[in-house]
Amino acid sequence: MTHLVEVLATPLAVVGYAEPWWMAIAKSLVIFAVGLQLVPLVLLMERKLLGRFQNRFGPNRVGPFGLLTPIADIVKLLTKEGFRPRTSIGWLFALAPVLSIMSAVAVLAILPFGNVQDIFGTPTGLYGIDVSIGPLFVFAFGAIAFYGIMLGGWSSGSKYSFLGSMRAAAQLISYEAAQGMALIGVIITAQSMSLTEIVEAQAGMWYVVPQIFAFLIFMVASFAETNRPPFDLVEADAELVGGYMTEYGGGRFATYFFAEYLNIIVISGLTVTFFLGGWMLPFGIDAPGWVDPLVVIGKLMVFVFFFIWIRATLPRLRYDQLMSFGWKVLLPLATLNTLVTAIVVTV
Amino acid sequence: MGFFFFLFAIVAVAGAVGVVALRNPFYCALSLAVHLIALALLFLLLEAQFVAAAQVVVYAGAVVVLYVFVVVYVGGGSKPEPLWRASARQRGLAGLFGAAIFIELSIAILGTGLKALDGDGAKLGAGYGSPGQIGELLLIKHLLAFELASFLLLIAAVAAVALAGRRQGLEDDVFPDMEIVDVRRPAATGTMGEAVGGYGLLVPPTGSEPAPEPAEPDTAGGAPVGEAR
Structure with a gap:
């Protein structure tokens, strides 16, 4: 067992502190549990807030203040009959949602919730693993998440799903470029790709100030990458019914749905890590170590709120507007930001 | 370590065989993605994290996506037509090249590869990869x-x-039986053209008159007609 964990962890955990194997397992379970618990919370938050934004109450029937609505949703979806269209391709149809949620959970592993702390006398980093390739790890799993959407749409054997997945292909590639370009400015400023080192490099000033353009570009591209309004062309319900997940129902639909909201949480967490000083409190307040994860989750929730706010505010773009915005506005701006940052940092 | 090497190596070889052996181009592209991801995992075993991540991002994430894009748009049905048939000379050349690569690899493996099997491999410096x-x-x-x-x-x-x-x-003859005519629907009838700021209206040709020139955008606020885009 020890050997297996070491073999699996060695290539990735070169930068960070390597804990004993039992601690590695324990903390991955904790991160998994806490991360997945955030999803129903965000679901409820979204429905409640959307209700308020639209001058209504939102769900308020199940449990006190409708607090148990997401649980009811999940139970409803999981107890539904599993089915697939006759024209679909069975094993790909089943595999696609798994790829989607697998890649979303995998990125959760490198989200730093705090620095190395003493837990029961064992120094433990409050993150799954600290990889030396931070952002690239995210984009690598983003590439695999793409196959989840692509295969789901293609294997459904339906035109709406197919169109949705084709849109996903074009949209995700376009905005991934701008998103990655924006992060290069951060990496140049921090002079590291390890997420914990990026957070620690923000001790003096959070990168949202010197890298404000990178922050804005990253935020806009993140909306497109997570298929959220106003960039939800992939599942535009008015045109495509439900996009790539039109033919999905029951547990598999729940998996896609879960992955989508987990992606929002993860991308918010990454924004906090790259631009808002991760676990650090503003004005140099030095909090005890156990506060760190709470600080990260608190900041993260601010961004989740922002995601919901934008959904309630902005209408969907037209498809060609989306494409030309990504390639002709965001990407040049991100490149310019990289160039200027590189010049400022070296000179 | 050895177990993982053989696992990923078998997956990589299986993916590569799938690329050439499968008939449906969509599955070919997918098995190429499987092959590339298995290669990335092999890089990871060699402690080359950057190369592994770059492999997945660039190849699986961009190149194969582009292949998939083309394949599904061009049409990778269940029974695709072969684009061309290899002539006898091409088949012969393919065999020749295959044999040449096999001999080259054999020389490389027998020359240095086998000797390295017993060694510990090259020494890794700090921060390698x-x-x-x-x-x-x-x-x-x-x-x-x-x-x-x-x-x-x-x-x-x-x-x-x-x-x-x-x-x-667009070319002029995209819709051979359709022509763009300078007809405008009455304002405020809820046309799509009003909503998005102007698309040509396509109606069947009425007679043998030549197709009229596209109308200039109207300054009075109506949707400009005839801009095929």
Whole structure:
């Protein structure tokens, strides 16, 4: 067992502190549990807030203040009959949602919730693993998440799903470029790709100030990458019914749905890590170590709120507007930001 | 370590065989993705994290996605037509090249590869395979080769733009039985053209008159008609 964990962890955990194997397992379970618990919370938050934004109450029937609505949703979806269209391709149809949620959970592993702390006398980093390739790890799993959407749409054997997945292909590639370009400015400023080192490099000033353009570009591209309004062309319900997940129902639909909201949480967490000083409190307040994860989750929730706010505010773009915005506005701006940052940092 | 090596190696070889053996081009592209991801995992076993991640991002994430894109748009049905048939000479040449590569690999493996099996491999320095070290190699040690490669890519990109720019919008005979006529629906009838600011209305040709010129955009606020885009 020890050997297996070491073999699996060695290539990735070169930068960070390597804990004993039992601690590695324990903390991955904790991160998994806490991360997945955030999803129903965000679901409820979204429905409640959307209700308020639209001058209504939102769900308020199940449990006190409708607090148990997401649980009811999940139970409803999981107890539904599993089915697939006759024209679909069975094993790909089943595999696609798994790829989607697998890649979303995998990125959760490198989200730093705090620095190395003493837990029961064992120094433990409050993150799954600290990889030396931070952002690239995210984009690598983003590439695999793409196959989840692509295969789901293609294997459904339906035109709406197919169109949705084709849109996903074009949209995700376009905005991934701008998103990655924006992060290069951060990496140049921090002079590291390890997420914990990026957070620690923000001790003096959070990168949202010197890298404000990178922050804005990253935020806009993140909306497109997570298929959220106003960039939800992939599942535009008015045109495509439900996009790539039109033919999905029951547990598999729940998996896609879960992955989508987990992606929002993860991308918010990454924004906090790259631009808002991760676990650090503003004005140099030095909090005890156990506060760190709470600080990260608190900041993260601010961004989740922002995601919901934008959904309630902005209408969907037209498809060609989306494409030309990504390639002709965001990407040049991100490149310019990289160039200027590189010049400022070296000179 | 050995177990994982053989696992990933078998997956990689299986993926590569799938690319050439499968009939449906969509599955070919998918098995190429499987092959590339297995290669990335092999890189990871060699502690080359940066190369592994770059492999997945660039190949599985961009190149194969492009293949998949083309395959599904061009149509990878269940029974695709072969685009061309190899002639006898081409088949012979293919066999020749295959044999040449086999001999070359055999020489390489028998010459040095077998000797390395018993050794511990090359010594790894601190931070081996990290982005910092890759950057040092690319931008200091092999700067000239790196810049030449990037120039090559730049030339390819410019060429792609030039080739794509040659085609200006839609051809005239996209809809052979349809023509663009200068007809305007009454305002405020809720046309799509009003909503998006102007698309041509396509109606069947009425007679043998020549197709009228596209109308100029109307300054009075109506949707400009005839801009096929």
